[in-house]
Amino acid sequence: MDQVTQHNNQQAQRQAAMAVLAHAEAGEIAARLRDFVLPAHQDLRAPENGLVMLRGRVGGDGAPFNLGEATVSRAAVRLASGEVGFGYTLGRDGEKARLIALCDALVQSRDFGAVVERDVIAPLREQLMIRRKQAAAETAATKVDFYTMVRGEG
Amino acid sequence: MYVAVKGGERAIENAHRLLADKRRGDQSVPEITLDQISEQLGLAVDRVMSEGSLYDRELAALAIKQARGDLIEAIFLVRAFRATLPRFGASEPVDTGAMRVQRRVSSTFKDIPGGQILGPTFDYTHRLLDPALAQGFVPEAPAMADASTAPTPRVTDILGRDGLIESSPQAEDGASVGDLTREPLNFPADRDLRLQNLARGDEGFLLAMGYSTQRGYGRNHPFAGEIRFGEVEVEFLAEDVGFAVPLGSIELTECQMVNQFKGSATEAPCFTRGYGLAFGQSERKTMSMALVDRALRARELGEEALAPAQDEEFVMSHSDNVQATGFVEHLKLPHYVDFQSELGLLRKLRKEFTDAQAPDAMKEAAE
Numbered sequence: 001m002d003q004v005t006q007h008n009n010q011q012a013q014r015q016a017a018m019a020v021l022a023h024a025e026a027g028e029i030a031a032r033l034r035d036f037v038l039p040a041h042q043d044l045r046a047p048e049n050g051l052v053m054l055r056g057r058v059g060g061d062g063a064p065f066n067l068g069e070a071t072v073s074r075a076a077v078r079l080a081s082g083e084v085g086f087g088y089t090l091g092r093d094g095e096k097a098r099l100i101a102l103c104d105a106l107v108q109s110r111d112f113g114a115v116v117e118r119d120v121i122a123p124l125r126e127q128l129m130i131r132r133k134q135a136a137a138e139t140a141a142t143k144v145d146f147y148t149m150v151r152g153e154g
Numbered sequence: 155m156y157v158a159v160k161g162g163e164r165a166i167e168n169a170h171r172l173l174a175d176k177r178r179g180d181q182s183v184p185e186i187t188l189d190q191i192s193e194q195l196g197l198a199v200d201r202v203m204s205e206g207s208l209y210d211r212e213l214a215a216l217a218i219k220q221a222r223g224d225l226i227e228a229i230f231l232v233r234a235f236r237a238t239l240p241r242f243g244a245s246e247p248v249d250t251g252a253m254r255v256q257r258r259v260s261s262t263f264k265d266i267p268g269g270q271i272l273g274p275t276f277d278y279t280h281r282l283l284d285p286a287l288a289q290g291f292v293p294e295a296p297a298m299a300d301a302s303t304a305p306t307p308r309v310t311d312i313l314g315r316d317g318l319i320e321s322s323p324q325a326e327d328g329a330s331v332g333d334l335t336r337e338p339l340n341f342p343a344d345r346d347l348r349l350q351n352l353a354r355g356d357e358g359f360l361l362a363m364g365y366s367t368q369r370g371y372g373r374n375h376p377f378a379g380e381i382r383f384g385e386v387e388v389e390f391l392a393e394d395v396g397f398a399v400p401l402g403s404i405e406l407t408e409c410q411m412v413n414q415f416k417g418s419a420t421e422a423p424c425f426t427r428g429y430g431l432a433f434g435q436s437e438r439k440t441m442s443m444a445l446v447d448r449a450l451r452a453r454e455l456g457e458e459a460l461a462p463a464q465d466e467e468f469v470m471s472h473s474d475n476v477q478a479t480g481f482v483e484h485l486k487l488p489h490y491v492d493f494q495s496e497l498g499l500l501r502k503l504r505k506e507f508t509d510a511q512a513p514d515a516m517k518e519a520a521e
Contacts, residue, residue, distance in 0.1 A: 015397065015398070015399070015400060019400035022400050022402035050241060051208075052241070052245050052390050053243070054245045054404070055244055055331065056250070056349075056431045057322065059427055059429050060251060060310070060322070060410065062322025063329070064325060064346070065345070065350055066332070067350070067432075068207035068208065068209060068354060068433060069236055069241070070210065070388070071208065072390070072401060074242065076394070089402055090209070090401045090404065091402075092212075134298075135256070136254070137301050138296040138298060140271075140301040142257075142272040142273050143270065143299070144269065146264055
């Protein structure tokens, strides 16, 4: 595998992990990390709250426009082994941003990448999928089934 | 002359203390929690997020509680809060085509791919007050059905394939996205600024403006091509990370209004469009927004622009309820000095008037 492919693979893996973590509660992530013997790490950037301007597109698929802002919390963590992880999440939960940053750093680490995926990301992904499946099933029950009425007495 | 009027401090302090007491109401009644507001008054929260222009359910719920349910006051509080935080940047534009749809209806085609999905709606309810809700109502669990994996393309995309509807305007290379929270409003305003203005505009104002187009003040023959509500993912290109970071998801409502034709000697006639997008489940808002967006395109489409809803300066300058309420409500603040000068002027005018009417009678009265 060449370096570029490796880099892209790792980026895709980090994005996929972040996509799951952003949907979890801080408490859920913390609970999954509790059984870990975590490597030494430090805050590279303490949790910080701010805003991101959310954009839509004209007509859904045209030029972008500014729809309105959202609160976002972010943090960065560095492992003693050098990996730097970033955490970004909607909302104002700085602890959640820090936990995401820690997980992002672990995902990149040779020693912890696989086990974090197995014990943290995968179970949280499964929970997320269950919630989504439930919501999709409830929505599906409200789908209209049109049928044609037969008029008259045949 | 500036005259300082002191003596209001204690009255103000006590008025706010009384307000806090009235806000709490009868203390034998349990206090309402932010979760209760967010979960049980969800559409009020959606409106405060949309018009407060800040997606944060918990803050919107807090604002509603603090404002005693006065939603415009709550919107004001949310707007003031957003000024206290730094902005990290702008998100990647959300993809409403990839929405996890919770509701999706079209009034133009019965059989749309993905189907008509009613979701949680007031439509088809009888609008009769339900005494069962007065206390301790436990709803039935929602019905479940197998969810189809079929995609739910936008109705406008389907029409677009046959060229029956105009395509969305694309951004020019390197064009920046207008932001009315950063630059003062200038006219004529581009569509991006107009949509931003409408997205945070007052629902009641937009409803009235949209309604006026239906009643003939700028008529443009709308059909609700599609209304969809659901969850979309948000991504943010964070410079420190170096790639688009998933931030989580938000709920949005989108309305695609399909309107009557445009065409020319060189262009085949096709439907035109109006667009509405707002935070949360905000159907009335997005439908009104789409009607007004289309009306505001009058000049671009070579239509006569005579109606209020087609006048962008009129619409955009009056749509913001925080600005509007600020200017209307400032009338109740002390204007004693202003009023004194008006009073002085009026007395002078009245004296001149009576002097001219009956100079002799005035002279006698003065003596």
